[in-house]
Amino acid sequence: MSSILIKNIGALATGDLRNPLRHADSIYVEDGIVRAIGKGIDYRADTVVDARGITAIPGLVDSHSHPTFGEFTPAQNALSWITHYMHGGVTALVSAGELHFPGLPLPPEPRIALSLALLTKRCFDNLRPSGVKVYAGTLLLVPGLKEEDFDSIAAAGIRLVKFIFYDYSLLPNGEAERYVQWAKKREIKVKIHSGGVSRSGVSQVAGVEIIGRISPDIVGHITGGPIPMPEEEMKQIVDNTDHYLEICSSGNARLVLSLISAVKRRGAFHRVLVGTDTPGGTGIIPRGMLRQVGFLSSVAGIPPQEAVAMATGNVGRAHGLPIGTLEEGKAADIVLLDKIHGSVAKDALDSFSKGDLPGISVVMIDGKITVPGRSQQTPPPERQARIGEGGR
Numbered sequence: 001m002s003s004i005l006i007k008n009i010g011a012l013a014t015g016d017l018r019n020p021l022r023h024a025d026s027i028y029v030e031d032g033i034v035r036a037i038g039k040g041i042d043y044r045a046d047t048v049v050d051a052r053g054i055t056a057i058p059g060l061v062d063s064h065s066h067p068t069f070g071e072f073t074p075a076q077n078a079l080s081w082i083t084h085y086m087h088g089g090v091t092a093l094v095s096a097g098e099l100h101f102p103g104l105p106l107p108p109e110p111r112i113a114l115s116l117a118l119l120t121k122r123c124f125d126n127l128r129p130s131g132v133k134v135y136a137g138t139l140l141l142v143p144g145l146k147e148e149d150f151d152s153i154a155a156a157g158i159r160l161v162k163f164i165f166y167d168y169s170l171l172p173n174g175e176a177e178r179y180v181q182w183a184k185k186r187e188i189k190v191k192i193h194s195g196g197v198s199r200s201g202v203s204q205v206a207g208v209e210i211i212g213r214i215s216p217d218i219v220g221h222i223t224g225g226p227i228p229m230p231e232e233e234m235k236q237i238v239d240n241t242d243h244y245l246e247i248c249s250s251g252n253a254r255l256v257l258s259l260i261s262a263v264k265r266r267g268a269f270h271r272v273l274v275g276t277d278t279p280g281g282t283g284i285i286p287r288g289m290l291r292q293v294g295f296l297s298s299v300a301g302i303p304p305q306e307a308v309a310m311a312t313g314n315v316g317r318a319h320g321l322p323i324g325t326l327e328e329g330k331a332a333d334i335v336l337l338d339k340i341h342g343s344v345a346k347d348a349l350d351s352f353s354k355g356d357l358p359g360i361s362v363v364m365i366d367g368k369i370t371v372p373g374r375s376q377q378t379p380p381p382e383r384q385a386r387i388g389e390g391g392r
């Protein structure tokens with residue numbers, strides 16, 4: 001049994017929109033699981049982290065990423081990107097499809113799409129780059145899949161399928177709707193590429209009409225990835241459906257503001273997810289999730305702890321994954337961060353409100369410290385946590 005006590009936390013954001021801040025200054029972790037959160041917890045632990053007044057948030061969960069092989073991304077011929085994202089506070093990535101596989105025919109034929117999903121899922125089951133949880137093996141839906149293919153992916157533990165290359169002129173034959181039913185029957189979530197054509201050049205355009213027909217769980221990058229659907233159609237989806245609404249760094253910032261004002265009117269913050277839609281043509285952005293939280297808080301006027309929830313707990317809930325919240329009984333995926341020296345902000349949450357990047361001191365995944373003092377990707381936080389041997 002291994003244990004960690006984090007003490008002297010300043011603010012604690014939970015990632016749960018219903019209760020986004022907790023009045024607590026300590027977290028006790030045993031065997032990778034958060035066992036207690038409270039004030040002045042004084043259990044004996046193998047490791048003690050003195051947070052020195054800085055902020056704790058759940059590890060960020062990128063709702064829309066494109067892994068391929070391990071930490072190599074052919075999208076930019078670059079290495080180590082997952083480790084760099086981890087230094088930007090990301091502890092989990094949800095794949096929106098492994099479509100950067102070099103030479104992959106697009107759209108792939110059904111057995112190639114299925115093989116790619118199964119292969120990628122199996123590889124990432126065996127591989128946790130820098131501890132990061134990569135939910136990969138997202139099946140790209142193409143015409144001609146069989147119900148037994150959904151059995152295969154369910155048996156492999158795949159939890160997400162995605163419409164992007166599907167030829168919507170085939171919609172009248174009912175196959176796409178059957179795919180959605182087959183997915184739902186197996187508790188697999190359905191995401192759709194929305195808006196205009198992406199870098200591949202062969203993704204299919206989808207707006208309110210196609211989304212109305214397919215009724216996915218999650219409208220991928222509704223504000224553009226990179227090109228959004230028409231603004232009026234986006235607002236209709238906010239007003240007339242319950243779908244999750246994903247905002248990605250690759251998109252259109254003007255529409256993010258429009259989306260948030262529509263969402264605010266409906267009191268639907270629980271439907272908003274944050275991702276980067278990278279690696280890709282937008283690049284590799286290790287601080288992308290932090291920047292998007294800061295944009296939502298400082299420009300779109302969302303309280304910072306609620307913007308954090310959109311990048312953590314909301315993403316876990318939307319994808320049916322047991323991650324994203326900082327609470328008892330959940331995996332200890334935790335980021336400790338503070339304002340950066342020279343920032344006018346008071347602390348990390350105030351940094352988000354003011355639009356300043358915060359600095360990361362500690363990242364912990366499943367109770368293992370993966371960044372021990374300061375991030376390699378953010379400027380140093382003004383106060384750095386101290387990590388020491390246990391005792392009292």
Ligand SMILES: [Zn+2]
Nearest residue numbers: 064096225277
């Ligand atoms: Zn994408």
